[in-house]
Amino acid sequence: MNEPHRENSSSAIPNLIPGFAPSAPSLPGWLEAGLQSGAEHITVLAQRAYRLRAVQVDAPLLVVPLAGVKRVDVEGKQADIACGEFLMVHHACRMGVENLPPPGGNAGYRAWVQPFSWHVISMTRTLLGEHGDRTSRATAIARPFTCGELTPLLSGVQNYLAAMAPTSQAPNAAQRDHALIGLLLALARAGHDQFLHAQDPSMAARIRLLVAQAPARNWSSSDFEAALHVSGATLRRRLAQEETSLRTILKETRLHHALGLLQSSRRPLKSIALACGYQSLSSFSRGFAAQFGVAPTAVANT
Numbered sequence: 001m002n003e004p005h006r007e008n009s010s011s012a013i014p015n016l017i018p019g020f021a022p023s024a025p026s027l028p029g030w031l032e033a034g035l036q037s038g039a040e041h042i043t044v045l046a047q048r049a050y051r052l053r054a055v056q057v058d059a060p061l062l063v064v065p066l067a068g069v070k071r072v073d074v075e076g077k078q079a080d081i082a083c084g085e086f087l088m089v090h091h092a093c094r095m096g097v098e099n100l101p102p103p104g105g106n107a108g109y110r111a112w113v114q115p116f117s118w119h120v121i122s123m124t125r126t127l128l129g130e131h132g133d134r135t136s137r138a139t140a141i142a143r144p145f146t147c148g149e150l151t152p153l154l155s156g157v158q159n160y161l162a163a164m165a166p167t168s169q170a171p172n173a174a175q176r177d178h179a180l181i182g183l184l185l186a187l188a189r190a191g192h193d194q195f196l197h198a199q200d201p202s203m204a205a206r207i208r209l210l211v212a213q214a215p216a217r218n219w220s221s222s223d224f225e226a227a228l229h230v231s232g233a234t235l236r237r238r239l240a241q242e243e244t245s246l247r248t249i250l251k252e253t254r255l256h257h258a259l260g261l262l263q264s265s266r267r268p269l270k271s272i273a274l275a276c277g278y279q280s281l282s283s284f285s286r287g288f289a290a291q292f293g294v295a296p297t298a299v300a301n302t
Contacts, residue, residue, distance in 0.1 A: 026084035027066065028154065034161030035112055040176075041164070044263040045301055046099035046109035053293040055097050056256060058205040060116045060195040062183070063087040064150060068109030071098035074144040081147050088187060089145045091198035092205050116184060118201055120177050124184045125196050146192045156186020203228070203238040204249055211253040216277040219250060255291045258284070262299040269296055
């Protein structure tokens with residue numbers, strides 16, 4: 001983040017929760033309307049302030065607070081992002097996160113979260129590379145995230161929401177990719193293009209992205225060997241080099257899926273635990289607290 005805001009002052013489900021308080025006056029009305037008009041958009045809600053540790057991000061991610069403040073700590077760099085600003089996470093990382101509702105009143109924290117697949121990142125790299133429009137300084141490559149005022153992005157955001165607006169025929173995969181590339185181009189024009197230099201996902205990240213598609217599935221090593229076109233020996237060696245294991249990856253990915261469900265729905269804890277492969281609510285609660293440093297009841301919107 002343009003370093004920052006403190007100095008001068010995370011596989012979720014696209015499911016909006018009814019009864020949100022109105023957006024802050026600094027946000028245009030079409031933004032709120034566009035986010036609520038379609039099921040494609042991920043909106044995170046926190047009724048109470050809480051802090052999460054070790055939140056894994058495996059692909060570039062845009063976060064736009066709609067009410068309250070997002071506080072992040074990534075690789076020793078901290079920033080607060082308020083309504084009217086945005087956070088762009090450029091490469092895979094682990095972060096500490098606090099979601100802080102506005103002071104006073106009953107309004108909770110809310111944020112629009114937009115992940116970008118590596119497929120879309122790759123297409124954007126190619127497009128900008130062909131046009132000689134890659135402008136990041138070499139020293140900016142290492143930045144895990146940047147942040148800034150939302151205003152320079154509003155045109156790109158409006159175009160994206162218009163492209164994703166529900167019609168008689170939902171956007172297909174190509175149209176969704178095209179809309180996301182447009183949003184990345186808006187970020188690049190505003191100088192937030194460090195995602196172009198992000199490394200392709202690690203073996204662990206590629207496995208997490210697969211597991212996130214079906215977290216309750218009984219995954220085995222052979223599933224990943226087939227999907228990633230590697231031998232069992234190669235898979236084990238690569239994961240050992242990355243200082244992790246299939247067991248750890250499966251556990252953490254299921255807990256991250258649970259985090260997304262807790263933040264974006266009102267589902268009961270037992271239902272969320274089952275959706276993430278846990279038969280025991282107590283085992284799920286212990287695992288969640290060990291991973292994120294907070295009980296799932298503190299995050300739940302029930």
